[in-house]
Amino acid sequence: MDDEEEPPILTAVSSSARQLYSLLRCINFSEKAHVTISEQGLKFSVDEASTLEGSAFLEKKLFTTYTYNAPPSSQRHIPDSDEEDEELDDAPTNPTFQISLPSLLETLQIFGLTDPNNSKPPWARDNTSSTAFTNNVLGMNNLCRISYDHMGAPLSIILTEATIRTTCNLTTYEPEYADEIPFDRQSLAFKTIMRGSWLFDAISELASTNPERLTVVARTARGKPYFALSASGPLGSARVEFNNNNPPSSSRAPHPTNPNATANPPDAPPSENLLETFQLGDPDAALRLTYNFKLIQKAQRAMSVATKVSIRCDDQSVLNLQFMIEVEPGERSFVEFTFVPLVEDDDEDYAADDTMLGARTENGELEGGEESDG
Amino acid sequence: MRFKASIQNISTFTKLTASLNSLGPLAWLKLSDDQVCFTIIPEQGTQVWAVLSIDTIFETYTVQSAANNVINLEVPLASLNRALKSALNATSxxxxxxxxxxxxxxxxxxxTTSSSNTYSAFPTTGTNNEDPFDQSPLEDFGVGVRETIITQEIPVRVLGPDTVAGLHEPQCREPxxxxxxxxxxxxxxISDRFTKQALAGTKAGTASTASRTRLELAANMHGCLRIGVKTDAMSISSVWTDLSNPDLDPSQVHNGEIGIAEHPSTRMKQLGTADGRSxxxxxxxRIDGRDWGKVMSVGRLGGRVIACFCHEHALILYVYLPNETGEDESVLTYYVSSYSA
Structure with missing residues (x-):
């Protein structure tokens, strides 16, 4: 093997492992993650039974140094010609492999561990002699170096803290799947942008009834955008509504349920619209799509840290949540989730859903104009 | 048979018993004229032989027995530790x-002289004098400071000289x-995190992997210490550099200067590098991760620790307890044997 003569495929140095950790933690719901190395950065993606895909993109600019040398094509194109054609179609030489995501996350957390006094104020620390000039003071800690030498090599993470050097070699596995959940960015049925924390509050609130399904409702009502998340399960149903320029109690009575408090946060700047963007593929029709609630919940970590979230559905009812996360002010990173819709629910089910809502007035969800649209 | 002492350093004694208790429930306590020895010999895992100078924990100290003023006791460490904890705020x-x-x-x-009320005479509540509910209502009426006497009784077993005659400190070759x-x-x-990581790895990987994790600990004669763990999914290791390898004292080594020249560590000095990359x-x-975690709990005593590595054989830790005179008279010796690869 003449690997030694070739430069390593990837060498990336980050001065903050915590940044990487906080992004990758958002997609920590699977044992294995696919890693794709490209000129632009590192993409980590996980999937669950092909119904949910999550990915975090560690952009090149998150690293102080990022050197990528595309592997020589001779090594890449050993497989038969069919595959070669496919590879030529999309990103020909970007190396892809799987690693254990929990192991990577644990490793990135090693930082700061070595100083047990970190959590205490300086005057409460013991054994000060050993940490008189701590690395924190010198700003030398948290140096994290990620490297990938050649195809099939382990992914190495090297963390350096003054006199301690931690090396972690993550075994790389062959990629398991090539197909992503198809999401057509060109033909969107619906798109809205709002604060991540609002979505987080809504989902947390709905989760209290332990629902099975989450229905996304979007339409234009009286020329104004209307967006609602409704959860239903064996224990009942609940709905959170988001409205721009909520009309003052003309159409609805004050809702007894808490979720609505989220929809009209008193501390929100009055001038700011709740929904930043609101686009419907067909402005005259109401959109109503159902997803598995448990899967949506997997994105909760991302919701809680995201500044903004872009909610999009394409013509095939695939839901895509794109989270903008500012790990440091001004530095934006993106974490994405794609969900396959629940297909078992047909029109019949919607009808049942509506009946149920109608029957249970205590939910406070009754609203004449809304039901007629369904 | 008489033993009586006042405890000078309650917090050290408490931490010591807590650390020892993590390795085994029963300790052999040997009291003699000039030292106090705690020995833990568990069925499995690490042995501890602690030799303490009297003044590390005790002050006025008398021990008398028919057998050369030596008393051997079997002490339940958990009870002793619990009793000592209630003495943490004591005046004596x-x-x-x-x-x-x-x-x-x-x-x-x-x-204890505290403003606490008489309820704290009950051993169970005696520990928390800082409890906000512990304020005596009497205090408001000028009754003032009270002296409370608590007596904790720890059942022990007296061991005859023949019982302990067969117990010897492990012998080991030169490190x-x-x-x-x-x-x-x-x-x-760090090692706890590695252990955790290794366990997480086994869950994901093959179930056949033993639930015990083997940490690999290594050191060289150039100030480097390495600790690592391997699983199917990963291998991780941390290397410390710039540690010190203390010089051997010729008077302590068999055959003096010649002994040092022939000592295994002298040979090891020829190999390896100070950056730990060689x-x-x-x-x-190779040691058990969980057992190692228990051994490490002695860290709360804050002593200096010298580790002696016998390649592929054993690890011996000497934990020197800090004392006022600055002399390292009290030492806890941990014997950890290495698993085969």
Whole structure:
């Protein structure tokens, strides 16, 4: 093997492992993650039974140094010609492999561990002699170096803290799947942008009834955008509504349920619209799509840290949540989730859903104009 | 048979018993004229042989027995530790060997002067003097400070000289590498994380992997210590550099200067590098992660620790307890044997 003569495929140095950790933690719901190395950065993606895909993109600019040398094509194109054609179609030489995501996350957390006094104020620390000039003071800690030498090599993470050097070699596995959940960015049925924390509050609130399904409702009502998340399960149903320029109690009575408090946060700047963007593929029709609630919940970590979230559905009812996360002010990173819709629910089910809502007035969800649209 | 002492350093004694208790429930306590020895020999895992100078924990100290003024006791560490914890805020504490209904026991008498009420005379509540609810209503009426005497009784077993005659400190060959360890709490936090990581790895990987994790610990004679763990999914290791390898004292080594020249560590000095990147010159032991975590708990005593590595054989830790005179008279010796690869 003449690997030694070739430069390593990837060498990336980050001065903050915590940044990487906080992004990758958002997609920590699977044992294995696919890693794709490209000129632009590192993409980590996980999937669950092909119904949910999550990915975090560690952009090149998150690293102080990022050197990528595309592997020589001779090594890449050993497989038969069919595959070669496919590879030529999309990103020909970007190396892809799987690693254990929990192991990577644990490793990135090693930082700061070595100083047990970190959590205490300086005057409460013991054994000060050993940490008189701590690395924190010198700003030398948290140096994290990620490297990938050649195809099939382990992914190495090297963390350096003054006199301690931690090396972690993550075994790389062959990629398991090539197909992503198809999401057509060109033909969107619906798109809205709002604060991540609002979505987080809504989902947390709905989760209290332990629902099975989450229905996304979007339409234009009286020329104004209307967006609602409704959860239903064996224990009942609940709905959170988001409205721009909520009309003052003309159409609805004050809702007894808490979720609505989220929809009209008193501390929100009055001038700011709740929904930043609101686009419907067909402005005259109401959109109503159902997803598995448990899967949506997997994105909760991302919701809680995201500044903004872009909610999009394409013509095939695939839901895509794109989270903008500012790990440091001004530095934006993106974490994405794609969900396959629940297909078992047909029109019949919607009808049942509506009946149920109608029957249970205590939910406070009754609203004449809304039901007629369904 | 008489034993009576006042406890000078309650917090050290408490931490010591807590650390020892993590390795085994029963300790052999040997009291003699000039030292106090605690020995833990568990069925499995690490042995501890602690030799303490009297003044490390005790002050006025008398021990008398027919057998050269030596008393051997079997002490339940958990009870002793619990009793000592209630003495943490005491103004003074005494311990003595006594009998009650023909049962030998160690009686720990604790005197607390506090504003606490008489309820704290009950041993169970005696520990938390800082409890906000512990304020005596009497205090408001000028009754003032009270002296409370608590007596904790710890049942023990007296061991005859023949019983302990067969117990000997383990013998080990001369170590290949000796090195001063970094602060144990630092080492513990890393090794605990490795253990956790290895366990997470087994869940994902094959179920056949044993639930016990083997940490690999290695050191060289150039100030490097390496700790690592391997699983199917990953291998991770941390290397410390710039630690010190203390010089051997010729008077302590068999054959003096010649002994040092022939000492395994002298040979190991020829191998390896100070940056820890070389593959040579490491003395390696494999230890159980959980057991190691328990050993590391001695870090709370804050002593200096010298680790002696016998390659592929054993690891011996000498934990020197800090004392006022600055002399390292009290030492806890941990014997950890290495698993085969």
């Amino acid at each position: 504490a005494h311990i003595r060997l006594t009998k009650k209904d023909n049962m030998p026991l160690l009686a720990l008498t604790i005197v 290949d590498v000796h090195i001063i360890l970094p602060p144990l709490l630092q080492l513990k936090s 593959e040579e010159g490491w003395a390696v032991v």
